Amino acid sequence: MSALVWIALVSLIVWLWLLLGQGFFWRTDQRLPPRAEPGSAELGTWPDVAVVVPARDEAEVLPMSLPSLLAQDYPGRAEIFLVDDGSSDGTGALARSLAERHGGLPLNVVSPGEPEAGWTGKLWALRQGIALARLRDPEYLLLTDADIAHAPDSLRALVAAARGGGFDLVSQMARLRVASGWERLIVPAFVYFFAQLYPFRWINAAKARATAAAGGCVLLRADAAQRARVPDAVRHAVIDDVSVARAVRGSGGRVWLGLADRVDSVRPYPRLGDLWRMVSRSAYAQLRHSPLMLVGTVAGLALVYLAPPLTCLAGLAFDSAGAAWAGGLAWLVMSGTYLPMLRYYRQPLWLAPALPFTALLYLLMTVDSAVQHYRGRGAAWKGRTYARPEAAPEQS
Template identity: 80%
Template sequence: MGQTAAVSAIAWTAAVSLTAWLWLLLCQGFFWRTDVRLPARREPDDWPAVCVVVPARDEAEVLPASLPSLLAQDYPGRAEIFLVDDGSSDGTGELARELARRHGGLPLTVGSPGEPPAGWTGKLWAVRHGIGLARARDPEYLLLTDADIAHAPDSLRGLVAAARTGGFDAVSQMARLRVESTWERLVVPAFVYFFAQLYPFRRIGKKESRTAAAAGGCVLLRADAAERARVPDAIRHAVIDDVALARAVKGGGGHIWLGLAERVDSVRPYPRLHDLWRMVSRSAYAQLRHSLLLLTGTVAGLALVYLVPPVALLAGLVAGDATAAVLGGAAWLVMTGTYVPMLRYYRQPLWLAPLLPFTAFLYLLMTVDSAVQHYRGRGAAWKGRTYARPDTVPEEG
């Protein structure tokens, strides 16, 4: 009797999981589709001035593969680059100057803001300095891009044309991340998949939708929209700065767009699980606003949605409970099907799709670890800096 009740409970849990997957499939902005690319655009008659702002801290390893792509931008209007060396110890600033001398192309200015004051993340302090330098050139647009992002020669041209054509205040592309090592294949496509599940791209582009997000590696932003939204000052303590930026711009009445990139790539390697673990865990608990209640709900949600289907299928087969096995298998099948488009986008073998529950379990552990590190005083740590919770940061007068 106890065994029957236990199996029945598994079947009911699998039914809830399957219901959740059917809702995600049909009602969560079709997050699983990967056809949200740079929108239709026409080239303007007059090309506006653009300033490219690149915050960089200890990026000498990746800069030779990324900065030349910015210098080589084929842009018909006036454009220049401001690389902000955020206290690097590896010669990032001097390397940037050397690359500019060697490759030519767009004008490059290297600046340094000094250490960030209390209440600022290092990246946003560097972005603030770069925007300050850029405003002296009176640009219509700012391109905020990370030091590990390589752009195709027509990237800036396409971004500006899309922004002008669609009337967007911010156009952001999620760079295609590097996927070469075994762990990158398991973890990286899922990272983008989970992001799209939280922030469906189709909803972001709708003015009436409250959903707002951006990909910090590539954000073209109207300078006046940045000023209205008080970016980056209004989000100075944000660890997940791209989402905070998008919310600030959209909250100020701006029209934003986010989609997957075709010709914008991250060159940063994450060859080991440890590297990917640090990338996720440094900000996962910040994403949950450092709330134990949200952490508990997230862990329970991940378990219900991603772990229950394979467990129910296997438990049903072992116990002879056909209902549990069928419901668990159906939920796993829907999950697998929604992951296939992302694997195709990343040009990865489709046999990785059924392994999504394993990857989700890794993300669950990373999220819990992020909370543990936070309470040990090592949360939101990156490149030698650890950031406090936003509610412990003093407000500016």
Template identity: 75%
Template sequence: MTTLAWCASVSLAVWVWLLFGQGFFWRTDQRLPPAPSAPPDGWPRVVIVVPARDEAGVLPLSLPSLLAQDYPGEAEVVLVDDGSTDGTGRVAAELAAGAPGRGGGLPLTVVSPGEPEPGWTGKLWALRHGIALARARGPEFLLLTDADIAHEPDSLRLLVAAARGNGLDLVSQMARLRAVSPWERLVVPAFVYFFAQLYPFRRINRPGGRVTAAAGGCVLLRTETAVAAGVPEVIRRAVIDDVSLARAVRRVGGRIWLGLADHVDSVRPYPGLGELWRMVSRSAYAQLRHNPLLLAGTVAGLVLVYLLPPVALVVGVVAGDAPAAWAGAAAWAVMTGTYLPMLRYYRQPLALAPLLPFTAFLYLLMTVDSAVLHYRGRGAAWKGRTYAAPGATRGAEQRLGGGAE
């Protein structure tokens, strides 16, 4: 066998292992666990905390859905306007005042925390103030949700029922991201697919499991567990705050659950490749702990697992290398088959599945670009702020005037 055939065979073996040995990551059946329609001792008080920075454009699509929650218990919304320059707080107040049937909607409080203190990332600085204000209300649960997330009217009720009915301390749903433009259709389902491959939902949801993650756009968190875990102070420097939050909860013995959402959607548009590129590259290298060796291993793995199969098939056919062609074709087929459930979940054409190697190549470039940005001092960012790697000097944390998200 040629070297190409051997490499293609290794890629095929990896895909067979991924198919059966990586927690069935490719399945999309991890949805909110069943629970009684109402908690046996009544519906607990919930405070919804929304960190928002320059979100005036999406709030009209998301905030009304929170104010209109059909929740039988006491609930309210706290929106933390984190130094917005586009009138985010004013827009939020206007939406609350003009909401139809305002008398039956959830009350809204808008607060502004001021500039972050050294050692805090922007979103977590906003959450610190929102959570502190929320805790003063004495809620049993906190719903932490991003400003671009829209909720169906029964979203909060289903989240609370799942948490109460299953004894969970953290319930997180990965919001269905927008997939309308051609680039969104190509990149967005793969984003969730790759996340699930890295953090298989089934393993996360297993009691006592070692794999730990959450989706920051929608997190229902038990207040007493947050206090025991020291949240958010204990994760104040985190760039990938949702995974850090889940780990903090699990460290104190909390039970967590993560799955795909049916009632929670992101309304943020990413119409062009540039917006999607920034979404991934802003934190990809942070996911690799700013480690050059992990970066090199990730690039090599992406090449072997995703790029080699179609190359082996084409080169094998052209060069008459039958073993390479067959191994490449088989690996590509398994890869394509594992991607089909995610495309169905996103209601996208199944014909996009064979294009996954191309999308993986884009993610490879985004990851490398993330590392380049980091070493240029323009790494992980949230809404115009750039943050140093954990352990870096505080002086490395700086404000940027650009439009990075």
């Protein structure tokens, strides 16, 4: 057989394995338990919760997100701690104004100053917020980003799931904004690739085979955070959500991760450059800054995502039936696994065959992330640059 046929066959075998052997990563059924009927009491006594929101230059999105936290319909005591992380756009003042206008849960706004050496900005802000929250002795901490909007019963559902399932950490991957053409092409694939790397079923199983969380929405038992020394133990992490989950599990805690139904990111990424920066700032950190892993990732993406359409089309062009059939079947399986994510994001299903093009963009973003790292620019975000950021710990 020709090299073209061999490449197509290997790609097909890989896709059949991914379809059946990678934790059914392509399914989108890992969700919080259904919400109870209004007025029913899911828990006898509702625990105290402190909501910690790190915020740096978030004046654009705060009017769409903070009111949703202030309006939480939570039967227990809850309080919000918004940490204004050196903002230059009036984020702190805007937060206070929104609280005065909307009422609801008590809001505390604090400004801790610049991070100490060895800390990433978000984790430094979380440290200050958690330290203040612990003065209230809450049972749970809700760590949520400033661009995340929550349905009124979001906190209630998270606490009920954590208590009911005996979890120390419950995280929901917020539904990201999908409005522009580039967002439609790239955002659903971002979550699809994440789930392929960290299959939710493996994370949520009694004997976990993977560990991760989604940083936009993390409910964490306060005592579990203390045992895991969060956030101090992961203060240097760029991929902070995975690092926090691994620290919690490494200290004996139970972790759950799923897709959100009514927790949404309101941050827009209308242009390709915006999405490019979002992905490339941490892609090389995910590879632990290893040139060998970078080469392997590029080769793997090429074989898994680019080879199916290329071998299929080349087989048709050069009259190689084996390459055309094997490449075409691999492309079909790939597209089929992408359909559930497109449905979750309410996007047209014809985008599924375009996944190889999206994967090519992610390949280029990953290479660019490595290039920026070796230029000393590292993970740049909102005016801060971490020249040699640390990757997530290796233990799972």
